[in-house]
Amino acid sequence: xxYVRMPIEVESPEEYGYARIRWxxxxxxxxxxxxxxxxxxxxxxxxxxxEHRGSARLRELIAAEGAGVGADDVLVTNGAAGALFIIAxxxxxxxxxxxxxxxxxxxxxETPRAIGCEISLIDLAFENGFRVDLEAVAAAITPRxxxxxxxxxxxxxxxxxTAAEQQALADLAARHGCRLLVDETYRDLSFDGPLPMAxxxxxxxxxxxxxxxxxxxxxxxxxWLVNSDPALQTLFLAAKEQIGICGSVLDEYVAEQVxxxxxxxxxxxxxxxRARLDLVADWMxxxxxxxxxxxxxxxxxxxxxxxxxxxxxxxxxxxxLDEQGAYVxxxxxxxxxxxxxxxxxxxxxxxxxxxGLKAISAALRG
Ligand SMILES: Cc1ncc(COP(=O)(O)O)c(C=O)c1O
Numbered sequence: 001x002x003y004v005r006m007p008i009e010v011e012s013p014e015e016y017g018y019a020r021i022r023w024x025x026x027x028x029x030x031x032x033x034x035x036x037x038x039x040x041x042x043x044x045x046x047x048x049x050x051e052h053r054g055s056a057r058l059r060e061l062i063a064a065e066g067a068g069v070g071a072d073d074v075l076v077t078n079g080a081a082g083a084l085f086i087i088a089x090x091x092x093x094x095x096x097x098x099x100x101x102x103x104x105x106x107x108x109x110e111t112p113r114a115i116g117c118e119i120s121l122i123d124l125a126f127e128n129g130f131r132v133d134l135e136a137v138a139a140a141i142t143p144r145x146x147x148x149x150x151x152x153x154x155x156x157x158x159x160x161x162t163a164a165e166q167q168a169l170a171d172l173a174a175r176h177g178c179r180l181l182v183d184e185t186y187r188d189l190s191f192d193g194p195l196p197m198a199x200x201x202x203x204x205x206x207x208x209x210x211x212x213x214x215x216x217x218x219x220x221x222x223x224w225l226v227n228s229d230p231a232l233q234t235l236f237l238a239a240k241e242q243i244g245i246c247g248s249v250l251d252e253y254v255a256e257q258v259x260x261x262x263x264x265x266x267x268x269x270x271x272x273x274r275a276r277l278d279l280v281a282d283w284m285x286x287x288x289x290x291x292x293x294x295x296x297x298x299x300x301x302x303x304x305x306x307x308x309x310x311x312x313x314x315x316x317x318x319x320x321l322d323e324q325g326a327y328v329x330x331x332x333x334x335x336x337x338x339x340x341x342x343x344x345x346x347x348x349x350x351x352x353x354x355x356g357l358k359a360i361s362a363a364l365r366g
Pocket of ligand 1: 028079080081082105151155185186209210211212222223230299336
């Protein structure tokens with residue numbers, strides 16, 4: 001493995017220092033929760049090595065979301081990031097080929113690179129509404145292709161595949177004898193309702209998700225992968241055991257409590273994110289220096305500058321942080337020109353979001 005730190009992590013607000021940022025529009029989750037916000041206290045848990053796959057209760061709660069999927073098809077991991085790492089390192093070897101839709105969550109590109117894989121990148125285009133070009137994906141597949149990798153709802157654009165597009169990708173992978181990885185970390189934040197859990201489309205499809213984004217609990221580091229091929233699950237379990245044996249009893253306890261209350265917790269969160277997206281849409285409608293593709297899921301969007309700001313894009317980002325105290329995710333976090341930036345509308349308070357949007361408008365004008 002040839003590890004390289006990713007700009008999205010080096011420049012992340014937690015590395016830069018939250019206290020130095022006034023209007024933080026760079027996050028990709030809803031606001032972080034305290035235990036008391038969730039009404040949680042810890043019982044007298046035994047701090048044992050827990051079930052290697054993750055607690056049965058937690059896996060049942062996760063599996064309940066997928067048609068035809070059971071608790072044995074679920075492996076609890078150290079965040080979705082941990083699941084993506086396990087999948088890449090278990091399935092891919094140096095020289096293997098995979099097809100990755102870009103932009104993407106950085107790990108989906110960087111871990112295969114660290115392994116030494118050959119990657120065909122299918123770039124999403126603003127002009128095409130960031131829709132996946134299925135013909136381009138098909139054309140990129142070679143006899144050595146092991147994996148097709150997509151994120152849905154997409155980070156950083158918030159655009160979603162249709163159910164037909166997701167099915168077409170699953171069919172394509174099946175026809176070519178490769179696997180389809182769908183990073184569904186934002187699935188619970190789908191404004192027109194979620195697509196079927198991808199893993200329910202066949203044993204060659206792997207779903208990845210976590211509690212980090214929709215529930216605001218990234219600090220418990222609970223994610224998972226779902227797949228109905230028992231041999232593959234054993235392989236993934238072997239990787240998890242070699243990395244860390246099992247998960248944390250405390251983290252899994254919190255995750256069980258959160259997921260058990262999913263039906264109460266989620267609707268107000270989704271309603272609030274819809275309202276915030278409307279707020280961003282109103283601002284965008286009056287901001288002629290930006291254009292966008294309106295998202296249908298997630299908590300981020302990916303606007304593009306319509307013209308060079310005074311001092312160029314560097315001038316914009318410098319003014320935004322140094323003069324306005326606002327932070328967004330520049331395009332290079334996603335290997336895209338900095339004329340684009342990721343704007344997270346779910347993490348700040350509404351007032352902070354409004355101030356952040358004003359700060360962006362001001363910084364665009366110099
Ligand atoms: C698409 C996507 N996948 C995975 C992750 C990793 O999240 P976590 O490891 O906190 O579940 C992120 C975080 O930004 C993401 O945006």
